[in-house]
Amino acid sequence: MLGYYVREVHHGVVAYAHEAGWVLDGSMAHFGRVPADWHGDGIIAFSANRADILDKIQNENVPTVDMFNGPGMPGLPRVWIDNEAIGRMAGDYLVSRGFQEIGYFYYDPEVANPLNETERSAGLRQGVQAAGRRFHSVTFDQCVAQIRKLPRPLALMAQNDVVGDWLIHKLREEGLRVPQDVAVIGVDTDELYRAFSPVPQTSVDSNMEYQGYAAAKLLDHLLQGNSPPASPVMIQPVRVVERKSTSLLSSGHGATNKALAFMQERYAEPITVNTIARHAGLSRYHLNEHFQQHVGEPISRHLLRIRLDHAREGLADADEKIENLAFALGFKSAAYFCTVFRQETGLTPAEFRHRARIRERRPGRKNGSSRH
Missing domain, CATH: 1.10.10.60 (Homeodomain-like)
Structure with a gap:
C-alpha cells in the first residue's frame, strides 16, 4: 500500500518479492485505492496521513512495515530515508564546487513534507556551516524577493526534484540564470524531471529503490516470526548525480x-x-x-x-x-x-x-x- 509518487520504491519492493516468491497485490500502484477485498500475510505501506491506509493496517492485524518519514501508526517497524544524511551530502557537494552562499528552499507548506524539510535543511546547514560557508533560508511565498537580496552565485537545495524543477522554472521566469545566478540541487534523481526540466537538475540519489527492497526484506524477517528492530532502519543516500543546474565553479578565487x-x-x-x-x-x-x-x-x-x-x-x-x-x-x-x-x-x-x-x-x- 504505497500511496507514493516515486516508482522506484515500488520497483524495490517488486525486486525482493520476485526473489522471495511472493504474490503482490499492486492495485494501489495504479488506482491509488486501498484494496478492500484483500486479506493476505503482510503489508508494506507508505502510510503518510491517509486514514484509509492506517485503517486497513489496523483491521488486517498482520505484520506491517511502514516507509513514511513522519508520524503514522505508532509501533510499526519502519524503513526510513536518512534525510539528514541527504542534506549533508548535498552540502558537501556544493562546498566542493566552491559555493560560498548556500541555502535551503522551503516549498509550499500546504504540500511539502514538513519532516523532510526540517531534517534535510538541518543536514545541509550542518555541512555548510562546518565548512565555514554562509547558510540561507529561502521561503516559498517570498522566494524571488529573498533571492534577489542574497549574494550571488547562490546555491539552493530543494526537498526533491519536483520542487527543484518548480524552482528552476520560477527563477527563469524572473530573469535569473541557472546556474550562473542560482544553482539548484534536488533529491531523488527522478528520471521524469530530468527529462523535461529546462535545465537538467543535479540531484542526490536517495536510494529509494533500495528503501523498497529493504522494507520487503524486513517484512520477510517479520513473516518468519522474528522480532522487529528496536529503531527504524535508515537508508543512506548513494551519491550526487551532477547535471547542468550546478555546473559552476564559484570559489571566488x-x-x-x-x-x-x-x-x-x-x-x-x-x-x-x-x-x-x-x-x-x-x-x-x-x-x-x-x-x-x-x-x-x-x-x-x-x-x-x-x-x-x-x-x-x-x-x-x-x-x-x-x-x-x-x-x-x-x-x-x-x-x-x-x-x-x-x-x-x-x-x-x-x-x-x-x-x-x-x-x-x-x-x-x-x-x-x-x-x-
Missing part, C-alpha cells in the same frame, strides 16, 4: 577555480598536490592556503572526495571489477581503495554496489532472478 577544474578533469591520473599547484600557477604552500580559505578543506582531501564521488558512480552504473575501478580512479591499490571507501561510506565497495543496483534485479532484467 581564480587560481582555486583553476585547481578545482584541473582536478575535475584529471582526477583519474596520478596527479599530486605539486602538479595541481603548478597548473594553478601558485606554490604548493600558497595554493593550499587559498584552497583552505575558499573551499574549506586541503587539496589532497578534495582530490580524494572527487575520486570517491566517481567511485560511487562507477559502482552504481558499471560492471567494472572493483580492482580495475580502483586503478582507473587513480588509487594506488585496490586494498587502499576499499579501506578508504569503507571509512567514508560505512560500506565496502561490494556492499555499496549491491544497494545501489537493486534496479538490475528487477523481474525481466537480463541479470535478474529467474526463479519465478
Whole structure:
C-alpha cells in the first residue's frame, strides 16, 4: 500500500518479492485505492496521513512495515530515508564546487513534507556551516524577493526534484540564470524531471529503490516470526548525480577555480598536490592556503572526495571489477581503495554496489532472478 509518487520504491519492493516468491497485490500502484477485498500475510505501506491506509493496517492485524518519514501508526517497524544524511551530502557537494552562499528552499507548506524539510535543511546547514560557508533560508511565498537580496552565485537545495524543477522554472521566469545566478540541487534523481526540466537538475540519489527492497526484506524477517528492530532502519543516500543546474565553479578565487577544474578533469591520473599547484600557477604552500580559505578543506582531501564521488558512480552504473575501478580512479591499490571507501561510506565497495543496483534485479532484467 504505497500511496507514493516515486516508482522506484515500488520497483524495490517488486525486486525482493520476485526473489522471495511472493504474490503482490499492486492495485494501489495504479488506482491509488486501498484494496478492500484483500486479506493476505503482510503489508508494506507508505502510510503518510491517509486514514484509509492506517485503517486497513489496523483491521488486517498482520505484520506491517511502514516507509513514511513522519508520524503514522505508532509501533510499526519502519524503513526510513536518512534525510539528514541527504542534506549533508548535498552540502558537501556544493562546498566542493566552491559555493560560498548556500541555502535551503522551503516549498509550499500546504504540500511539502514538513519532516523532510526540517531534517534535510538541518543536514545541509550542518555541512555548510562546518565548512565555514554562509547558510540561507529561502521561503516559498517570498522566494524571488529573498533571492534577489542574497549574494550571488547562490546555491539552493530543494526537498526533491519536483520542487527543484518548480524552482528552476520560477527563477527563469524572473530573469535569473541557472546556474550562473542560482544553482539548484534536488533529491531523488527522478528520471521524469530530468527529462523535461529546462535545465537538467543535479540531484542526490536517495536510494529509494533500495528503501523498497529493504522494507520487503524486513517484512520477510517479520513473516518468519522474528522480532522487529528496536529503531527504524535508515537508508543512506548513494551519491550526487551532477547535471547542468550546478555546473559552476564559484570559489571566488581564480587560481582555486583553476585547481578545482584541473582536478575535475584529471582526477583519474596520478596527479599530486605539486602538479595541481603548478597548473594553478601558485606554490604548493600558497595554493593550499587559498584552497583552505575558499573551499574549506586541503587539496589532497578534495582530490580524494572527487575520486570517491566517481567511485560511487562507477559502482552504481558499471560492471567494472572493483580492482580495475580502483586503478582507473587513480588509487594506488585496490586494498587502499576499499579501506578508504569503507571509512567514508560505512560500506565496502561490494556492499555499496549491491544497494545501489537493486534496479538490475528487477523481474525481466537480463541479470535478474529467474526463479519465478
